[in-house]
Amino acid sequence: MSQPERYDLAVIGTGLAGMAAAVFASSRGLRVVQAGSTGAISYTSGVFDVLGALPATREGQPARPVERPFEALPELLRDEPGHPYALLDPEDIRLAFHELMDFLRGAGLPYRAGGERNFLLPTPAGTLKHSWCVPETALPGCEALAQGAPACIVAIEGMKGFSARQVAVNLAPHWPGLTTARVAMPGHPGGEVYPEQVARMLEVPAARKALAEALAPLLGQARVVGLPAVLGMHRPGDVAADMERLLGRPVFEIPTMPPGVPGIRLKETFEGLLPGRGVALFCQQKMVGPLPAPGEPFRLRVAGQPVEHHVLADRALLCSGRFLGGGLGGLRGRPLTETVFGLPVAQPEDRAQWYRQDYLDPRGHAVHRAGLRVDAALRPLGRDGAPAHEGLYAAGSILAGQDWIRMKCGAGVAIATAFKAVTTLAGAR
Amino acid sequence: MxxxxxxxxxxxxxxxxxxxxxxxxxxxxxxxxxxxxxxxSGGNHGLLHSGGRYVSNDTEAARECREEGALLKRLAPQCVEDCGGLFVAVAGDDENFVADYPGWCAAAGIDVCCVDPAEARALEPVLSPKVVAAFAVPDATIDxxxxxxxxxxxxxxxxxxxxxxxxxxxxxxxxxxxxxxxxxxxxxxxxxxxxxxxxxxxxxxxxxxxxxxxxxxxxxMLCSQGTLLVTHERMTRRVVNRLRPPGNGDILVPGGTVSILGTTSVTIDDPDRARPTVAEADENVRQALPMIPSLGYTRFVRAYCGVRPLIRSDAGQGGDGRSxxxxxxxxxxxxxxxxxxxxxxxxxxxxxxxxxxxxxxxxxxxxGVSAPCRTRTEPLPAAPSCRWTEPGFAPRLWTQRHDADDPLLCECEMVPASAVDGIMDDCGQQFPDPGLQALGKRSRIGKGSCQGAFCGVRVAAHLYDTGHYTSPKGLTRMREFFTERFKGQRPVLWGPQLIQAELAEALHCGLLGLELEGPDTAPAPGAAKDEEARP
The missing domain is CATH 3.50.50.60 (FAD/NAD(P)-binding domain)
Incomplete structure (x- = not known):
C-alpha cells in the first residue's frame, strides 16, 4: 500500500458547514481533504438564515419571528446561553457570510445579505420566511412583497407541491393584488415534472423563449412574476435576466420542497469548484478513524467506495451534521452517539424526553438541542471536560445548544462556526 | 333533524x-x-380472531370469535386476508400452557393443528430458533x-x-x-x-x-389503552401469536404491506387523552424479541393506540384490562x-x-319492526371508493394503468391524484369540508415511510388547486394533519425514522414555518394597523 497522503486539514462532512470550511481553508492556503455524502445539501432550501425566530421559552408562549437578526442575538443568548453564537463575535458572522458569498458570486451563484434586517420571502405554502441572506433570484420577490407591488405567481403543470393558488390565498393579507397563473412547461411531454428538470431545460435560450411566450398572455397587470425555483441550474442570474428581458418585468424564484433547485445548485457548485481549489474531495464517501493520541496526526480512512484511501491530517474539522447528515446516531434503548469519533453528546436523559408531545410546540424539541459541547475555539470536549484532541474542531449543526430548525439559524451556525474554526486553526498552525 | x-x-x-x-x-x-x-375500531391490530387468543380464559369470547370470523371471511372477503395464524412458544415459556392449548381450542370448537417447530420456522423464517412448540389456527386479518x-x-x-x-x-x-x-x-x-x-x-x-x-x-366501563407498532415492511405471511397467557408485545399481525406488533394494556381514566408512549413502544419490542429477534433492528414507522372498551363485570372490584x-x-x-x-x-x-x-x-x-337480521347471510358489497385503504392496492393499479397524467401525490404508497379527487368527491357528498385527515382515513396517504411529511404538502397544494381549499384554513388543516401523524411517530423515533422526522421538521418548520403564527392564526397586518391607528 502506498504511503498515505498528508494534509493540513481533514474536513469531515460535506453539508453547508463542511463546504464553507473547505472554501475558507483553501483560501487560506491549507491543504484540505474532505469527504461526505454531498446529496444532503440538495435538501437545503438554498436560503441562508442567520436567525429567523426565537422559540418560546415557556409553555403557552408563541415562537416569535425575528426581523433584525443581529439585534436579536443578545436576546437569543439570554434564552439559550449554550448556543454556538455565544462563541462568536457577531462581526465574524458577517465576515464569514461575505467571504462565502464572494466565492458563490464568482461561481455564478450570487446571494444578497440583508444588512440589519431579514428579508421576508414567500414559501410554497404561502407562509413568510424571515431570512438574512437569499439567492439574488429570490430578491425581486422580497422587494415586491415589501412594496406591495402587483405580482403574478405562476405554477407549472404537473409540478407537485407547488400551488400558485395556495401561495396567493395565504399571502393575500400581506400582498394585495396577487394573481395566479398555471402554465404547461413547453417542450415537456406532460405528466409529472420536477423542478430540477425544468431548471435544466431553462438553461437553453429556446426553452426560455417558449416559456415566456406561454406566460406573457397570463400575466395581466402584474409588475413582477414569481415562479417555483426553476430558473436554470448554472448561472441562474443569467437565466433570470433573460426571462426578465423576454417578459418585460422582473422574475423571482420561490423555494420548493426538498430536494429543490437552489440546494442542488449549491451541491453542484461546491462539488464542481472545490477540487480546482486544491481540495481533495471524496463525494458519497465517509471519512472515519480513531481519535489520535495527543500530538499525533489523524489517520483517517476514506470508505464507502470499492477503493479505500488512507490519509493523514494534522487537524480535523467535524462537520458531520445531525441525524440526516449522519453525524449523530440515535438507536432504541441507547443514548445518542457521535458517529465518527464516539465523542460525548450533550443530550436529554432518555428517549422519552427527546420530543415533546406536540409536534409544533413553539418551544421546539430537546433532541434538536443535543450535540457536541465545545470550548471557546470550537474544539469538542471529551468526557473529562477538556478538548478531546488539541487538533479536533467541530462546526455546524452537530453543535449542541442550538435548534437550527426552530431558530432558523442553520446556515448562520454552519457558515460562521466553520469560519471561526478555520481561522482559529489556520492561525494556530 | x-x-x-x-x-x-x-x-x-x-x-x-x-x-x-x-x-x-x-x-x-x-x-x-x-x-x-x-x-x-381504528386503533387495533386488524386481526380477525380465530378465537385462539381467548381459549385459555374466555371460552365464550373464543367461540364468538370463531363463528364471526368464519362468517366475515365468507361475507366480506374484500376486507379480509385469510392468511392463517400460528401460536408459538419459545424456550422458557410455560410448558403446561402449551400442553393444555390444543384441548382448550377443541373445547371452543377451534380448528387447531400442531406444527413441528422446524416446520414453523420454515413457514415463517423470522421466528426465533428457540421456538419449542407451534400450533396453526385459522386467524386472518381484516381492514x-x-x-x-x-x-x-x-x-x-x-x-x-x-x-x-x-x-x-x-x-x-x-x-x-x-x-x-x-x-x-x-x-x-x-x-x-x-x-x-x-x-x-x-x-x-x-x-x-x-x-x-x-x-x-x-x-x-374500564378503559384500557393498547399501543401497537407498525413496521416498515411486512415480516410474516401469517399472524404470529405468542403461546402464553395474553400479555404485551405478543402478537405480530400482517397488515397488507406492513406488520403490526402489539399490544400493551394500560388502564387510563380518560379515553380522550389516549396516546401511544415511548415506554409502551419499548415494552412491545422487548417482549416480542424472544419470539422474533429481528424486531430488535427492524424499522418501525409508526405507533398508534386504541382504547379497549371493556365492561367491568366485577364493577367496583378493580382488576386490570387483561382479566x-x-x-x-x-x-x-x-x-x-x-x-x-x-x-x-x-x-x-x-x-x-x-x-x-x-x-x-x-x-x-x-x-315494532319484525324484519329479521340479514347480515348473517347477505354479503357486504364492495364499494369502489373504499378500496384505497388496502395496502398495496394503489401500487398495483398504478403499474397496470401507468397514467402519466395522474401524478402520485403520495409517493411512498403511490396514491395518485385521481384517488384523492375521487375520495374528496365521495366525502363531499357525505359531509362538508373534507380534507387531509379525511383522506388519511380513506386511503394510504400518510401511511408510508415519510408518514405524511411530503405527501401532506403535495396533497394540500393539490387541494388548493382543485378548489377544495380556498382560504388560509388549508394551512390549519396541514398543521392538524402533521400534528396528528406526529403523535404516532413520536414513540418510534429512533434509527431511520428519527432521520425521517428531522427531515420532515426541517420542511414543515424550517422552510414553511408552520410552528409560527400564520395567516390562518394571526390577524391580518392591515387589521392590526387599523387598531393601532385608533385613538
Missing amino acids: QTEVLIIGAGATGTGLARDLALRGVSCVVVETGDVNSGA PFRLALENMAHAKALTGCSLLRRTRVTGMDVDAGRVVRVHTVNTVSGEAGTIEAAQVVNATGAWAGRVAALAGASIP VSRGFMLYGHEEAGLSNFCSVSGGKLTTYRLMAEKTADLVCARL
Whole structure:
C-alpha cells in the first residue's frame, strides 16, 4: 500500500458547514481533504438564515419571528446561553457570510445579505420566511412583497407541491393584488415534472423563449412574476435576466420542497469548484478513524467506495451534521452517539424526553438541542471536560445548544462556526 | 333533524348497525365526534380472531370469535386476508400452557393443528430458533377502515342513511322515560343542532359510559389503552401469536404491506387523552424479541393506540384490562327507566357484526319492526371508493394503468391524484369540508415511510388547486394533519425514522414555518394597523 497522503486539514462532512470550511481553508492556503455524502445539501432550501425566530421559552408562549437578526442575538443568548453564537463575535458572522458569498458570486451563484434586517420571502405554502441572506433570484420577490407591488405567481403543470393558488390565498393579507397563473412547461411531454428538470431545460435560450411566450398572455397587470425555483441550474442570474428581458418585468424564484433547485445548485457548485481549489474531495464517501493520541496526526480512512484511501491530517474539522447528515446516531434503548469519533453528546436523559408531545410546540424539541459541547475555539470536549484532541474542531449543526430548525439559524451556525474554526486553526498552525 | 334511529359512534359497531338496520328497512343517522373508526375500531391490530387468543380464559369470547370470523371471511372477503395464524412458544415459556392449548381450542370448537417447530420456522423464517412448540389456527386479518366505510356506504345506498362527522353529542333531553331530543355541536364550526329520533343507540366504545350518563344511565366501563407498532415492511405471511397467557408485545399481525406488533394494556381514566408512549413502544419490542429477534433492528414507522372498551363485570372490584371479558354487553337501560335508549359496548372488532345484530334486534323490537337480521347471510358489497385503504392496492393499479397524467401525490404508497379527487368527491357528498385527515382515513396517504411529511404538502397544494381549499384554513388543516401523524411517530423515533422526522421538521418548520403564527392564526397586518391607528 502506498504511503498515505498528508494534509493540513481533514474536513469531515460535506453539508453547508463542511463546504464553507473547505472554501475558507483553501483560501487560506491549507491543504484540505474532505469527504461526505454531498446529496444532503440538495435538501437545503438554498436560503441562508442567520436567525429567523426565537422559540418560546415557556409553555403557552408563541415562537416569535425575528426581523433584525443581529439585534436579536443578545436576546437569543439570554434564552439559550449554550448556543454556538455565544462563541462568536457577531462581526465574524458577517465576515464569514461575505467571504462565502464572494466565492458563490464568482461561481455564478450570487446571494444578497440583508444588512440589519431579514428579508421576508414567500414559501410554497404561502407562509413568510424571515431570512438574512437569499439567492439574488429570490430578491425581486422580497422587494415586491415589501412594496406591495402587483405580482403574478405562476405554477407549472404537473409540478407537485407547488400551488400558485395556495401561495396567493395565504399571502393575500400581506400582498394585495396577487394573481395566479398555471402554465404547461413547453417542450415537456406532460405528466409529472420536477423542478430540477425544468431548471435544466431553462438553461437553453429556446426553452426560455417558449416559456415566456406561454406566460406573457397570463400575466395581466402584474409588475413582477414569481415562479417555483426553476430558473436554470448554472448561472441562474443569467437565466433570470433573460426571462426578465423576454417578459418585460422582473422574475423571482420561490423555494420548493426538498430536494429543490437552489440546494442542488449549491451541491453542484461546491462539488464542481472545490477540487480546482486544491481540495481533495471524496463525494458519497465517509471519512472515519480513531481519535489520535495527543500530538499525533489523524489517520483517517476514506470508505464507502470499492477503493479505500488512507490519509493523514494534522487537524480535523467535524462537520458531520445531525441525524440526516449522519453525524449523530440515535438507536432504541441507547443514548445518542457521535458517529465518527464516539465523542460525548450533550443530550436529554432518555428517549422519552427527546420530543415533546406536540409536534409544533413553539418551544421546539430537546433532541434538536443535543450535540457536541465545545470550548471557546470550537474544539469538542471529551468526557473529562477538556478538548478531546488539541487538533479536533467541530462546526455546524452537530453543535449542541442550538435548534437550527426552530431558530432558523442553520446556515448562520454552519457558515460562521466553520469560519471561526478555520481561522482559529489556520492561525494556530 | 329527525330520524327513525340515531346511532352515536361511527366505529365498526355503529356503522355495522347502520347497515343491519338498513337491511331491515329502518333508516338512521350516524353521528360521530371525529371520523369513521376514530376509537378502538381504528386503533387495533386488524386481526380477525380465530378465537385462539381467548381459549385459555374466555371460552365464550373464543367461540364468538370463531363463528364471526368464519362468517366475515365468507361475507366480506374484500376486507379480509385469510392468511392463517400460528401460536408459538419459545424456550422458557410455560410448558403446561402449551400442553393444555390444543384441548382448550377443541373445547371452543377451534380448528387447531400442531406444527413441528422446524416446520414453523420454515413457514415463517423470522421466528426465533428457540421456538419449542407451534400450533396453526385459522386467524386472518381484516381492514377495519374498509369494513366500516363499506358498511356505511351500503347503509347509505339502501336507505339514504347519513353520517354526520365531527358532530359531538353534548346533551340529551329525557322526558317520561324517553330521550326526546339529542343536542349536538359541530366540532369544526361550533354550530349547535338537535336530532329527534324514535330510538337512540350509544355505540361509542370507550366513551359509552359518558354518553350513557347524558341520558342518566350508567355503564361500568374500564378503559384500557393498547399501543401497537407498525413496521416498515411486512415480516410474516401469517399472524404470529405468542403461546402464553395474553400479555404485551405478543402478537405480530400482517397488515397488507406492513406488520403490526402489539399490544400493551394500560388502564387510563380518560379515553380522550389516549396516546401511544415511548415506554409502551419499548415494552412491545422487548417482549416480542424472544419470539422474533429481528424486531430488535427492524424499522418501525409508526405507533398508534386504541382504547379497549371493556365492561367491568366485577364493577367496583378493580382488576386490570387483561382479566376482563372480551365479550360485549348490550344495555337496554330499563333500570334507568328508559325505553328508547340503549348502549352497546365491549366486544371485539371480530364480533362487531354480532354486536350490531343483537343491538338491531333490540331496537327493532322497540320499534315494532319484525324484519329479521340479514347480515348473517347477505354479503357486504364492495364499494369502489373504499378500496384505497388496502395496502398495496394503489401500487398495483398504478403499474397496470401507468397514467402519466395522474401524478402520485403520495409517493411512498403511490396514491395518485385521481384517488384523492375521487375520495374528496365521495366525502363531499357525505359531509362538508373534507380534507387531509379525511383522506388519511380513506386511503394510504400518510401511511408510508415519510408518514405524511411530503405527501401532506403535495396533497394540500393539490387541494388548493382543485378548489377544495380556498382560504388560509388549508394551512390549519396541514398543521392538524402533521400534528396528528406526529403523535404516532413520536414513540418510534429512533434509527431511520428519527432521520425521517428531522427531515420532515426541517420542511414543515424550517422552510414553511408552520410552528409560527400564520395567516390562518394571526390577524391580518392591515387589521392590526387599523387598531393601532385608533385613538
